[in-house]
Amino acid sequence: MAGRCQLDGQAGPVVLLADDDGSIRAALAEALSASGFVVREARSGIEALALFAIERPDAVVSDVSMPNGNGFEVLEKVVASSVPRIPVILVSGQTHPGDRERAISRGAVAYLTKPVGLQELVGILSTALGKGASLHFSPDPYCGGR
Numbered sequence: 001m002a003g004r005c006q007l008d009g010q011a012g013p014v015v016l017l018a019d020d021d022g023s024i025r026a027a028l029a030e031a032l033s034a035s036g037f038v039v040r041e042a043r044s045g046i047e048a049l050a051l052f053a054i055e056r057p058d059a060v061v062s063d064v065s066m067p068n069g070n071g072f073e074v075l076e077k078v079v080a081s082s083v084p085r086i087p088v089i090l091v092s093g094q095t096h097p098g099d100r101e102r103a104i105s106r107g108a109v110a111y112l113t114k115p116v117g118l119q120e121l122v123g124i125l126s127t128a129l130g131k132g133a134s135l136h137f138s139p140d141p142y143c144g145g146r
Contacts, residue, residue, distance in 0.1 A: 012036050012037055012038045013036075013037055013038065013057075013058035013059060013125075013129050014037070014038045014039075014040060014055060014057040014058050014059075015032055015037045015038070015039050015040070015057055015058065015059045015060070015061060015125065016040050016042065016048060016051055016052055016055060016057040016059070016060045016061070016062075017029055017032065017039050017040065017041050017042070017061050017062075018041075018042040018043075018044070018045065018047070018048035018060070018061070018062040018063060018066065018071070018074060019043075019062070019063040019066065019091070020043050020044060020063060020065075020066040020067055021063070022043075024063075024114070025041055025043070027118075028061065028116065028118070028121070029041055031118040031121070031122065032061075032121070032122065032125075035122045035126075037122075037125065040055050040057060043066075044066050044067050044068040044069055045062075045066050045067075045068055045069020045070055045071070045073050045074050046068040046069045047068070048060070048062060048066075048069070048074050049069060049073075049074060049077055052074075052077070052078060052081075056086075057086065058086065058087075058129055059086060059087045059088070059089070059125055059128060059129060060074065060075075060078050060086060060087070060088045060089070061088075061089045061091060061121070061125070062074045062075065062088065062089070062090055062091065063090075063091050063092065063093075064090050064091065064092035064094075064099070065092065065093070065094060071090045071091070071092070072090070072102070072103070072106070074088070075088050075090060075103065075106055075107060075108055076106060079106065079107035085107070087109045087125070087128035087129065088107065088108050088109065089108060089109055089110045089111075089112060089121070089124060089125070089128075090103045090108050090110070090111045090112070091111075091112045091113075091114060091116055092111070092112075092113060092114065093113070093114040095113050099111065109124065109128045110124045110128075112124075
């Protein structure tokens with residue numbers, strides 16, 4: 001079972017967030033943390049996969065274009081190694097024809113283009129994790145790890 005952190009007496013889902021752009025990663029991490037998720041951050045595909053092996057998060061949000069392993073590689077490895085399936089959302093600033101269909105056909109629950117709508121991302125994660133609107137509580141500063 002994935003690691004969880006206690007927030008206001010409730011377990012917060014752990015999300016692995018991978019993006020090589022530090023400012024985008026920080027903005028997404030802040031929004032996810034404020035929505036009750038515990039966020040673990042990675043700067044590359046290789047780092048994301050290493051964290052995935054250690055953390056076994058509840059969900060993964062990954063940029064498509066990153067050094068040392070792209071988002072499709074992260075998606076492939078997560079889908080192949082997770083039972084039950086861990087939701088993966090791919091995010092990209094450069095959409096190429098067929099990318100969205102390729103992502104969904106390979107197991108992603110969503111493919112979003114940058115700039116990412118923060119409410120949309122939280123909504124997709126909440127739905128994919130079966131949490132509905134219950135993920136809107138204040139994070140404990142000792143548990144919102146980045």
